[in-house]
Amino acid sequence: MRASRLLSLLLLLQTRGRLTASEIAEELEVSVRTVYRDVEALSAAGVPVYADRGPLGGYRLLDGYRTRLNGLTxxxxxxxxxxxxxxxxxxxxxxxxxxxxxxxxxxxxxxxxxxxxxxxxxxFHFDVPGWYRSADDAPFLMDIAEAVWEDRVVRFRYRRWGPAEVERMVHPYGLILKGGSWYLAAACAGSVRTYRVGRIMSAEVLDKRFERPEGFDLVEFWRQFAADFASRMYTAQAVIRLVPDRRELLAYTLGADVTEKALADAVTEADGWLRLTIPIESVRHATWQLLRLGGSVEVLEPPELRALMADTVSQLTRMYGVTGPGAASGS
Incomplete structure (x- = not known):
């Protein structure tokens, strides 16, 4: 333990130059008295450590001195x-x-x-989670990471979408961090699947090891999975009319990539509105998304989506008692 600390002290001085005893103590999380003893030990071992006195003083190495003890474990x-x-x-x-x-x-x-x-x-600083959301709470992440690193079989309980929980026995191949959420790529029942680590309810890393398939490429697997997921996610299309100055709001609602592709083929109608076709996951999901645009969007197709939009607006009208543009409470 002390040998590691002495090496860290030496590397600190080599990297940062002059440091006070207090600064070193804070970096190494030790007491100032321990720093004094460690500096004496380095000096006794032949390391040219010097102490500069005064308010701008501190410990430093002899100019030009460099240790070669910098090998990585x-x-x-x-x-x-x-x-x-x-x-x-x-x-x-x-x-x-x-x-x-x-x-x-x-x-x-x-x-x-x-x-x-x-x-x-x-x-430069990397802040992984997206706006308005925090990273997943994944209490079993370290257990899963250990299993991935050591090629050990894992048994876990997993909460799928909805209230259903299942038990799985998997061969964990790798972990992916996407938008603040960790995903596990693992072999189960003869195929490689993905699991959101934050949905793992309990996990047990077994002593049993597995043979990792030769040539498995985690980056390529995830790229293909992401592309397949996008194609599976959008199951239908909708035709809408949009007020031109609501392009940015549409991009915020549907995503920049989806909106950019839709706008590329948009047609400007006589009244200035844009007519465009957008991909949707489902009629209900599209209703939730498009209602956020209020009166700036009109659904033309499919008929089920147009009807559900109209029905939702009618419910809101009844709920709030709105009878016309000039209606207000107490008037």
């Missing part, structure tokens, strides 16, 4: 792809490894690339 190297995502790294239990790997990398870099790495960290 296998576990630290495995965490590097998450070095820019501290949140996901912490969720997988790799936060300390990622931090240690980053420190060693910075220590190994010459001054100019090191300063560029520091500037990169100051100027």
């Amino acid at each position: 296998a576990a630290e190297a495995s965490s590097l792809f998450l070095a820019g995502l501290p949140g996901p790294a912490a969720e997988l239990g790799l936060a300390d490894l990622a931090a240690a790997a980053e420190l060693k990398l910075l220590a190994a870099l010459p001054p100019e690339p090191r300063s560029q790495a520091a500037r990169m960290r100051e100027r």
Whole structure:
């Protein structure tokens, strides 16, 4: 434990230059007295550590001194792809490894690339979840990650859409982070399926191991799954009329990609409204989406969607007692 701390202290001084005892103590999460003892130990081992006195003082290494003790452990190297995502790294239990790997990398870099790495960290930040939503609560994520890493079979209870719960025995192949939610790609009953980790109700990592299929490409699997999911999601089409200045609101409601494709083939009618065809998941889902546009949209087809829109508006009218444009409470 102390050897690891001494190495971290040495790498800190090499990476950041002059540091006070208090700054070192805060970084290493130890007491200032421990820092004093560790500096003495480094000095006794022949490391040229110097103390500058005064208000701007602190500990520093002799100019030009560089240690070559910066090799990455296998576990630290495995965490590097998450070095820019501290949140996901912490969720997988790799936060300390990622931090240690980053420190060693910075220590190994010459001054100019090191300063560029520091500037990169100051100027770019990844915030994974989308707006107006938080990341999934996935209490069994670390268990699943362990099983993925060690090729071990997992048994879990899973909550599907709706109230139904099922039990599954799977071979976990990989984890994917999408929009703040973790997804598990796993073999079950002869095919590779996806499971939202936040919907796993309980999990047991078994001692039994499985043989990971040679050549399985997690990135390609997810790309194909995402494309198939999009094609399955949109089961029908609707023809609508839209007020021209509501393009952005339509994009916010349906998604930018869907709206952009629909607008590319839109026709401008005599009254200036746009006539376009949009993909929909279902009549009920489309009703919920299009009602958000209020009077800026008119559904033309299919008839079931137009009828459901009209029925919903009638219910709202009865609920709020609105009888006309000038109606108001108390008038």
